Amino acid sequence: MSTSDEYKDHDTSRNIVWHHSSVTHQERIRQKGQKPVVLWFTGLSGSGKSTIANAVEVRLLNLGKHSYLLDGDNIRHGLNKDLSFSDTDRIENIRRIGEVAKLFADSGLIVLTAFISPFVTDRQQIRELLPETQFLEVYIDTPLAICEIRDPKGLYKKARAGAIKNFTGIDSEYQPPLHPEIHIKTEENSIEACAEEIIEKLRQLGYLEGEK
Incomplete structure (x- = not known):
């Protein structure tokens, strides 16, 4: 039996141990002068999620913050290019990106x-993957008619x-x-106003400590 076959016959998770880095999470936070958080933008296709998130990141950069x-x-061009848009693959798509976001937040971003x-x-x-203070759900609320x-x-x-097929808002549910x-x-505000509203919320919650 080859080594690869041997591993296939066992639950490999039993042989995996979490490696603890010498650089701690708190040290990364102090280095960056900010509180790490995952801003989870959700909304229909065409609601403005990517556009507003991009505008927020530009403002974070201008404030001297570290973000991604x-x-x-x-993500579907690389990490998740093997996934379809079926309900099952949508769930896996979100699970994977949640794990990636968790790692990025651990780095202090x-x-x-x-x-x-x-x-x-x-x-x-x-939400449950992350510490309570490290997840903020950002609902980009745009009516379906406007998105269309x-x-x-x-x-x-x-x-x-x-x-x-399986398009969210048409023949697949959005909750x-x-x-x-x-x-x-977004129906009531410009991209700039939406981005500023999010930045102000981060400021109020203390995520932008030590602004430049």
Whole structure:
């Protein structure tokens, strides 16, 4: 039996031990002068998640903060390119990015994630991966009719024509957040105003300590 076959016959998780780094989480936080957090942007396709998250990250950079934006489309070009848009694969898509976001937060970063993440239970599982203070759900609340009018990628038109199956808001359910920490209504505000509202919330909650 080869070594690879031997490993296949065992539960490899039993042989994996977490490696503790000499550099601690608190030391990374002190180095960066900020409180790490995952800003989990959720909303329909076309709601403005990626655009607003990008605007927030620009403002964080200008404030001297350390951040990283994980965008749904970008992740599916690499880490999750093997996944479809079935409900099962959507769940796995969110699980993987949740684990990546957790690692980034452990490094001391402010992590912005822009994913439709349509199911309440999946978003709750990501919340439970992180310390209570390190997850903020950001609901980008845009009515379906407005998203369809915007339709920046032409996806709603294709979905309505039957060319795309399992499209969120059309033939696949979107479950809005029940109690998001940040609730942004894009129909009423500009991108700049939405981004500033999020930055102000981070400031109020103490995530931007030691601003430059």
